Amino acid sequence: ASKSTLPYHIRAASHQHPVAQKLFRIAEQKKSNLIISADFSDTEPSGMCRRTYLLNTLSTHVDIIHDFGEKTVVGLKKLAAKHNFMIFEDRKFVDIGSTVQKQYHGGALRISEWADIVNVSPLGGGGVVEALEQIIFNETFPYRDGRAVLLLAEMTTAGSLATGQYTEQCIDIANQSGAVIGFVATGALGTVNPDLNTSAQEDFIIFTTGVNSYQSGNVLGQQYQTPEAAVKAGSDFIIVGRGIYTSENRVGTAKQYQREGWNAYEARIAS
Numbered sequence: 001a002s003k004s005t006l007p008y009h010i011r012a013a014s015h016q017h018p019v020a021q022k023l024f025r026i027a028e029q030k031k032s033n034l035i036i037s038a039d040f041s042d043t044e045p046s047g048m049c050r051r052t053y054l055l056n057t058l059s060t061h062v063d064i065i066h067d068f069g070e071k072t073v074v075g076l077k078k079l080a081a082k083h084n085f086m087i088f089e090d091r092k093f094v095d096i097g098s099t100v101q102k103q104y105h106g107g108a109l110r111i112s113e114w115a116d117i118v119n120v121s122p123l124g125g126g127g128v129v130e131a132l133e134q135i136i137f138n139e140t141f142p143y144r145d146g147r148a149v150l151l152l153a154e155m156t157t158a159g160s161l162a163t164g165q166y167t168e169q170c171i172d173i174a175n176q177s178g179a180v181i182g183f184v185a186t187g188a189l190g191t192v193n194p195d196l197n198t199s200a201q202e203d204f205i206i207f208t209t210g211v212n213s214y215q216s217g218n219v220l221g222q223q224y225q226t227p228e229a230a231v232k233a234g235s236d237f238i239i240v241g242r243g244i245y246t247s248e249n250r251v252g253t254a255k256q257y258q259r260e261g262w263n264a265y266e267a268r269i270a271s
């Protein structure tokens, strides 16, 4: 998982996973490595979602939607198909495998039906990834090639315990999995342990939260870096929440983050 200087289209062509290929292709088509974390609590899409040409992927927390239901599922799937973006449910599965299977597939939120990507915090070891794979790679599961997993390898919050050996073990787990396409991390993970540089193996994708151009953090411990710093550090996709949705001019601000993220990517591949 070293910092990639390859352009997205080359990575799309060489990647084995269809979800990774699609992420990279959308990035090139829209010139966008921007993921908007739309932490909204209503089903009705916001004004920002109408400017989806800026958006590579929508990151959701559907358990905070008070009126979640069929309308949410159908609406999300329709919007994503119409405007060509992916859906990442930032669910951070952390329980034992058997419980996580029930949380992912069926249940109240029906995540497996609509989320292209989900993430896992492998605090309990790699079994949780295996549990998701049992569902995703099951012959009767209709979305087999369309579902991928990220590991929460680091966290952006002050005092995070997801560091050092935990992060290194995430890389090990990813290397043993067919469904894991990357990590949620603050930058390239090659620096964590140079011996685990995986560039010759799988091209893991780095998704970076805690991105904000104007703030360095907040009272609840969130810590930010700018889009430019994140991409420079090895982020392939930047995830921005309040930096965009609390702005007075959401569309203009989204456009600004999209440009900053894209320019930083272009600078990186040119380096």
Ligand code: S5P
Residues within 6 Å of the ligand: 037, 039, 061, 090, 154, 155, 156, 157, 184, 209, 210, 211, 212, 222, 239, 240, 241, 242, 243
């Ligand atoms: O370490 C992390 C991991 C995640 S997924 N730190 C984070 O902030 N996140 C998520 O990124 C968090 O759940 C929220 O949805 C988003 C950050 O939001 P923002 O408003 O601070 O940009």
